[in-house]
Ligand code: SFD
C-alpha cells in the first residue's frame with residue numbers, strides 16, 4: 001500500500017520472539033557473536049518485559065535437575081519425561097536441556113530472581129523437579145538480562161511491537177523473516193544468515209471454556225497464536241508430535257495452575273461424592289501399560305481418571321485446599337501461637353501462588369468469597385493448547401547434539417547443528433521445538449541458549465549473505481497488507497462494519513475455526529473425543545475456512561495482526577487434525593480420545609508421527625520416525 005514504508009534490516013542472527021527461549025538465545029548469542037564480530041537482532045510482537053507466557057510472572061521454576069546436589073541425574077529426568085509422554089520423546093533433546101538447565105536457573109538467581117530458601121539455605125522444592133520462587137517479576141528480570149546482553153557495545157538491535165508473519169527463503173535456506181509494525185505503517189524485511197524461531201505455542205485454536213464475558217481468559221496466553229508453527233511449516237520444516245496437544249487441569253474459570261496444590265500442599269482432588277479418582281479408578285491405569293504404572297502417573301492419565309468421573313456424572317471435581325492446609329497446620333496444633341502463624345503463612349503462600357502467576361484466579365477467589373483454608377475450589381480440564389515446552393510435545397523436528405546419540409539415533413536425530421530444523425539455517429527452541437517436553441520456563445531459556453550457540457556456529461561456517469529475490473519480497477509485503485486493502489475497498493457496502501458479503505473480520509474467523517476444532521477435533525464440548533469421520537469432516541471445513549482466509553479484512557494495524565494471528569492458528573489446527581488422523585490409535589487419553597481406535601497400539605505406533613507441508617507443491621506429507629532409546 002502506498003502509505004507504507006518498507007524497512008530492510010540486515011543481520012547475522014535473527015531471533016524471533018522475546019519470551020523465555022528468545023531471552024536465553026539473546027544472552028548466549030551475544031557472547032559468541034562478540035567473539036566472531038557478528039550482529040544479532042531480536043524481534044518481538046510485544047514489549048519484552050512482559051511478553052509471552054511469563055508475562056504475569058510464575059510462582060515456580062518447573063525444571064531444575066540439581067545435578068550438583070547429586071540427588072538426580074540427567075537419566076532420571078529423561079525417564080520422567082519419557083514416561084509422562086507415554087513413551088514418545090526425543091531422549092537426546094531432553095537430556096541436552098537437562099544437563100544445561102541448572103546453570104540457567106543459577107543465572108536467574110544471579111540476575112535477581114528470588115528463589116525460596118529453607119533455614120539451611122537450600123532451595124525449597126515444590127516437587128522433585130520444581131523450585132518455588134517469588135516470581136511476579138520473573139519476566140522483567142530475564143528480559144533485562146537479554147536486553148543488556150544485546151544492547152551492550154551496540155552488538156545487536158531489538159525491535160518490539162513488530163509482528164512476524166512468515167519466513168523469507170533463499171532456495172532451501174531460511175534467509176530471515178517478514179513482518180509489520182503494530183504501531184506504525186511499516187513493513188519489515190529482516191535478512192539474516194540464520195534465524196531462530198521462538199514465538200511460543202498456540203492458544204485459542206480450540207474453543208475455550210471461557211467464552212462471551214470471559215473471552216480471552218485462558219491458561220496459556222491468548223497472544224501466543226501459533227506463529228512458531230506457521231513459520232516453520234511455511235519454511236518447509238518437518239514437524240513432530242502435532243497430535244500431542246496439552247490439556248492442563250486447572251482451577252475452573254480462572255485457570256489457576258494446580259502444581260503448587262498437588263505437589264507443595266499435597267492436596268487431594270475429589271469428586272462430588274468425596275471420592276478420589278486417583279484411588280478409585282486406579283485399575284483403569286492397567287489399560288495403558290507400561291505407562292499406566294509409572295510414577296508419577298502421566299499427566300494425561302491423571303486427567304483421564306478425573307474425566308471418567310465427570311462423564312459418569314460425578315462432577316464437579318474439587319481441589320481440597322481446606323483439607324490440605326488444615327493437614328499441614330495440624331502438626332502445630334499443640335502450640336497455639338505456632339499454629340496461628342503457620343496458618344497465616346499457608347494462607348499467604350496460597351494467595352501468592354496465584355498473585356504471582358494467574359492474578360485473575362486470585363480475583364475470582366476474592367469475588368466469590370473463597371478462603372482457601374476454609375473452602376475447596378472446583379478444578380476442570382481446560383481446552384487444548386499447543387505447547388512444546390510443558391506436558392504437550394508439538395513443534396519442529398530438530399537436530400540433536402552429536403555427543404548424545406547412540407547407535408541408529410545418530411542417522412535419524414542428528415544432521416549437524418543442534419536445534420536446527422530440517423530447513424537450513426532455521427533453528428527452534430522453547431514451544432517452537434517438538435518432542436522435548438517438560439522444559440517449562442527454565443528449560444526453554446536453556447534450550448534458547450543451546451540453539452543460539454549452534455546458530456552462531458552455523459553462521460561462522462556459512463558466512464554468506466542470503467540471496468533474496470526482491471520480487472518475492474514485494475509479493476509477500478502486498479499479501480501481508482491485503483486485509484487493510486480489502487477493508488478499505490468494501491467498508492462502505494454495509495452499515496455495520498462487522499458484517500459484509502465481501503470480507504470476514506478476524507473475530508468471526510476465529511469463532512469459525514474454534515467451532516470446527518471443538519466439535520470435530522475433540523474439544524471441550526465433545527469431551528475431547530473424535531474419530532476418523534469427524535477428523536475428515538474437520539479437514540473439509542478447514543479447507544473452506546482457508547479459502548475465506550483470503551477475505552480477511554482489517555481497519556487498522558491491530559486488526560491486521562489479529563488477521564495473521566488467526567491464519568497462524570488455522571495452520572496449527574490443520575497440522576493437528578492431519579496428525580490425529582494419521583496416528584491410528586489412542587495413546588494419550590485425557591488429551592484426546594480416538595473413539596474408533598480406543599486402544600494404544602504399542603507395536604505399530606510406538607513411533608513419532610511427523611508431517612511436512614511442501615511449500616513448492618502445497619501438499620502435506622505424513623511419515624513416522626523411529627523412537628530410539630538412548631538412556632536404556
Ligand atoms: O505452573 C512473537 N509455564 C511454567 N513454567 C515454569 O517453569 N513454571 C511454572 O510455574 C509454569 N506454569 C505456567 C507456565 C505458563 C503460564 C502461562 C502459566 C503458568 C499461567 C510455562 C512457561 O511459561 C513456558 O514453558 C515458557 O514461557 C515457554 O517459553 P517460549 O520462549 O517458548 O514462549 P514464550 O515465553 O511464551 O515467548 C513467546 C514469545 O514470542 C513472541 N511472539 N513475536 C514476533 N512475532 C510473532 N508473530 C510472535 N508471536 C509470538 C511473544 O511476544 C513472546 O515474546 S504452570 O502452569 O506449569
Ligand code: AMP
Nearest residue numbers: 062127130248257258259260262263296
Ligand atoms: P501445573 O501447575 O499443573 O502446570 O504443574 C506444575 C508442575 O507440577 C509440572 O511439572 C507438572 O508436571 C507437575 N505436577 C502437577 N500436578 C502433578 C501431580 N498430581 N503429580 C505429579 N506432578 C504434578
